[in-house]
Amino acid sequence: MAQTQQTSACACPVTRAAKLLGDHWTLLIVHDLADGCRRFHQLQESTGMSPGVLSGRLRHLEAAGMITRRQYSEIPPRVEYTLTEKGRAVLPIIELLRDYGETWLAEDDELCDGTE
Template identity: 50%
Template sequence: MSSSLHGSNALCPVARGAALVGDLYILLIVRDLADGSKRFGELEESLGVTARTLTARLRMLETEQIVERVVYPEIPPRVEYSLTIKGRDLLPVIEALRQFGEKWTHE
């Protein structure tokens, strides 16, 4: 988790949660994995993000045990990402953000 939390913020669960998932791409990766496993290329295309950015976010999500990476012993190797139980616990947060965005933001 982010080491930028200081003082009483480090004790606040809202601050800790925001530090963990407060990045736009983190939230969108979790959103995209809500329907099941995806390959790197599928996520990259869906998000319109650079490979470097996606790799960094996926590594962080793996470290935090929100996403798991499965490598299949095939040639060429197939790698898929999916949500862990911890990651699935974020889905109501994603849904609340979706509902808020639909109600209060406009294109």
């Protein structure tokens, strides 16, 4: 029975999208890449993520086909990340989340206290 429930949950498009995008760090990365390619340190500075968390999320997004990673043969090495078409398709959803946050969630809301 558990296998049937898992299979039906994976068939649900909302479940699949939530598994890919349901992390606030992931949404911040996609949002930051909306304006074009970014380097690792730029993403780290703008999001406040630790290097380990950022590396993991970038690998996840690349494996999912949401971003591309381009490494240049320079010293020191330069790597840039860019949204793919699949990644850009998420931008209207992020805009809706921004609108919702502005309308329904105050800046001093307990959701912003840094705890999870």
